[in-house]
Amino acid sequence: MSSLLAYCRSGYETDLAKELTEKAIALNCMGYPRFLPGQGYVKYICYNAADADTLGKKLAVSDTIFARQMFVVTDHLEQLDKADRLGPVLAAIKANDNPAMKNGILYVDHADTDDGKALAKLCRKFAVVLRQSLRKNHCLTYKEQPHGRAIHVFFTDFDTCQVGYSYPGCRSNHANGIYRLKFPTGAPSRSTLKLEEAILTMLTEQERDEVLRAGSRAVDLGACPGGWTYQLVRRGMYVEAIDNGEIDASLMASGQVEHFAADGFTYQPQMGRVELLVCDMIEQPNRVAKLMGDWLVHRLAEHAIFNLKLPMKKRFETVSEAIALLQERLDKLDHEFVTCFKHLYHNRDEITVTVVRKV
Ligand SMILES: C[S@@+](CC[C@H](N)C(=O)[O-])C[C@H]1O[C@@H](n2cnc3c(N)ncnc32)[C@H](O)[C@@H]1O
Structure with a gap:
């Protein structure tokens, strides 16, 4: 079943789940939220793929309170061989490619949790090889195009990831959905x-x-x-x-x-x-x-x-x-x-x- 995956601050999954449910009902997209407390993301499972796509197209991250990033999940890949994660991920992306809308950006993310952060190095390295392969396979433009569709890979473990896409205007343009800022020298508080x-x-x-x-x-x-x-x-x-x-x-x-x-x-x-x-x-x-x-x-x-x-x-x-x-x-x-x-x-x-x- 297709779903919409949304990231949030760890501990806010219940709030995000309620918000997604309310917004999905308003858009007539039927489904239910699934999450574990503290995991830093919620999956909104749709009863049909068209509803997940509609959510991905009509619900923007900026329209939500608690979501940091959102994408439509097409594949849930488990038990990936650590020696070849690329093959199955590439195959999943190719199977769901939409030539009518060129993919302009790639995100390889993890949750903003301690477990998620342990995957940061893997995500960085994997993004390099996947980007090269996608370009070679004509699935990703050579020049970044923020106005194109984005490809998302979200690792939840060293051998597990979710693969999907997002539409321009509906996503966050930042890695892991996080807008990082440097603390300005001279500011009197972190606030x-x-x-x-x-x-x-x-x-x-x-x-x-x-x-x-x-x-x-x-x-x-x-x-x-x-x-x-x-x-x-x-x-x-x-x-x-x-x-x-x-x-x-x-x-x-x-x-x-x-x-x-x-x-x-x-x-x-x-x-x-x-x-x-x-x-x-x-x-x-x-x-x-x-x-x-x-x-x-x-x-x-x-x-x-x-x-x-x-x-x-x-x-x-x-x-x-x-x-x-x-x-x-x-x-x-x-x-x-x-x-x-x-x-x-x-x-x-x-x-x-x-x-x-x-x-
Ligand atoms: C979170 S701090 C603000 C931090 C500040 N925005 C910064 O960036 O440095 C909250 C502040 O609200 C003030 N405060 C709370 N109730 C107030 C009230 N009724 N009138 C004025 N200030 C109040 C407190 O004294 C405290 O300094």
Whole structure:
């Protein structure tokens, strides 16, 4: 039976399984999720191959909260001979090749777990030989073509892998579905990477220009020690940093930051409104979603980027409820908003939300 395979952070398989089930039903694709807790991926088994293909074509990684990468599985290969893994993998790919849509990229991945990471070297080496063979066999273009179909091989053990494909626009363009970032020297906290990843992966280039305009103003609720403020300052923005804690001295020295030891739930912007509201306060998701809605509805902020802390249990349900509350309020406004919700690589037990007001 065909399936859709989706990667996630280890421990989030239940949430991803619920999300895939909900999305598959909405697309009329019948099946069920299968996973083991902690394995870092979920397989959504479809009752027929056409449904798996439809899911692969219509459901984008960017439309999901918990999936990092997704592809349609055509073959599950077990007991591979360690001396010749290439033969069966190549045969499986050739059997499912689609000449109408040239394969432009190859991914050889593993799960983001301790067991998965033990396969990293194998994946790297195997990718080199498989790429050469695919090119020789006219299954892969010589020049990388991100707009083509991608071939995926996902190793789950030294002798076991899943083989399949993904459509352009629906996948992540990063190895293992992970957007890696270097910690910026001078940033006061690792949290800075959460906002950087959100900016680089959840906003389009045009949205970035609009939302993070140099010279414009932002409010950062729960700002200390200043990792998120740092991202805004480095883009030339002026920031009101709200937190009872201590803010990084070099950020204050930039002349672009005002620090207010105030409560983020009652704070009002100094000039009545700002371009961007960001919020990393650790609070109940519904409370934060309500606060963000208030700022956007009353136009205290044009756009918002914020985190919703995930509870220990019923994470998918809790976050869906918070999202629905916010969406309902935004839908009533004359303005249109582009919203995106993502469990990012640099997030742990939280998801990031971007809300961009359309011009
Ligand atoms: C996860 S930390 C923020 C880290 C920050 N984004 C960074 O990059 O350095 C959460 C912060 O929210 C602040 N906080 C929590 N509740 C708050 C509230 N009601 N008003 C203002 N700040 C609050 C805490 O003091 C804490 O510094």
